[in-house]
Amino acid sequence: QKEVEQDPGPLSVPxxxxxxxxxxxxxxxxxxFMWYRQYSRKGPExxxxxxxxxxxxxxxxxxxxxxxSKYISLFIRDSQPSDSATYLCAMSNSGAGSYQLTFGKGxxxxxxx
Amino acid sequence: xxxxxxxxxxxxxxxxxxxxxxxxxNMNHEYMSWYRQDPGLGLxxxxxxxxxxxxxxxxxxxxxxxxxxxxxxxxxxxESPSPNQTSLYFCASSFGGGNQPQHFGDGTRLSxx
Numbered sequence: 001q002k003e004v005e006q007d008p009g010p011l012s013v014p015x016x017x018x019x020x021x022x023x024x025x026x027x028x029x030x031x032x033f034m035w036y037r038q039y040s041r042k043g044p045e046x047x048x049x050x051x052x053x054x055x056x057x058x059x060x061x062x063x064x065x066x067x068x069s070k071y072i073s074l075f076i077r078d079s080q081p082s083d084s085a086t087y088l089c090a091m092s093n094s095g096a097g098s099y100q101l102t103f104g105k106g107x108x109x110x111x112x113x
Numbered sequence: 114x115x116x117x118x119x120x121x122x123x124x125x126x127x128x129x130x131x132x133x134x135x136x137x138x139n140m141n142h143e144y145m146s147w148y149r150q151d152p153g154l155g156l157x158x159x160x161x162x163x164x165x166x167x168x169x170x171x172x173x174x175x176x177x178x179x180x181x182x183x184x185x186x187x188x189x190x191x192e193s194p195s196p197n198q199t200s201l202y203f204c205a206s207s208f209g210g211g212n213q214p215q216h217f218g219d220g221t222r223l224s225x226x
Contacts, residue, residue: 006155008153031212032212032213034214034215036215036217041219041220042219042220043117043203043205043217043218043219043220044156044203044215044217045217046214046215046216049214088155088156090156090215092210092211092212093212094212098209098210098211098212099144099161099163099169099210099211100158100161100171100172100211101146101158101211101212101215102158103148103155103156103157104155105153105154105155106155106156
């Protein structure tokens with residue numbers, strides 16, 4: 001079983017739709033959860049950063065972490081064509097594992113005008 | 114402007130010809146890391162460095178070397194490149210470790226013939 005599973009898509013939605021992106025993981029030691037956005041021909045950029053369980057909201061973006069289910073989500077409200085990108089979830093530990101970051105394979109999202 | 118700079122951005126070379134991909138950051142980050150990104154496999158960590166003269170292997174270190182002689186620079190060395198090292202490479206940096214928000218470069222596309 002892969003440590004982090006993420007549906008690669010592609011996912012295509014109409015402008016204005018609510019988008020739900022998800023990752024599951026197997027390592028119960030993960031405590032830091034991140035979402036990165038990657039545009040074509042660019043490096044990933046941090047979108048959301050959360051520690052442990054709970055929700056975090058930033059504008060149109062909401063990140064949720066459910067450690068009991070080993071499941072994280074990213075919601076995008078009122079999606080825009082500029083949101084078209086690949087979204088990567090990433091996770092890390094504290095302590096001895098804190099120097100490594102494990103990524104999902106990424107979900108390619110297209111928002112159609 | 115805070116940034117991670119990789120050079121070259123594109124390189125086509127032949128099997129066995131030693132090459133170095135440079136990475137430099139201007140944010141005084143202690144932690145730096147190299148990843149490769151391949152279709153269907155996602156981002157995988159090659160090596161990371163917690164500080165000057167301190168490096169460790171990531172998930173796919175075979176065929177690569179790194180050094181960290183200065184805080185700002187973290188070059189990736191391929192002593193004898195092979196076609197299976199054809200990939201898109203990213204350098205990243207952060208304060209602390211992998212569990213902190215990473216700043217990525219824009220990538221180096223490497224083709225080994």
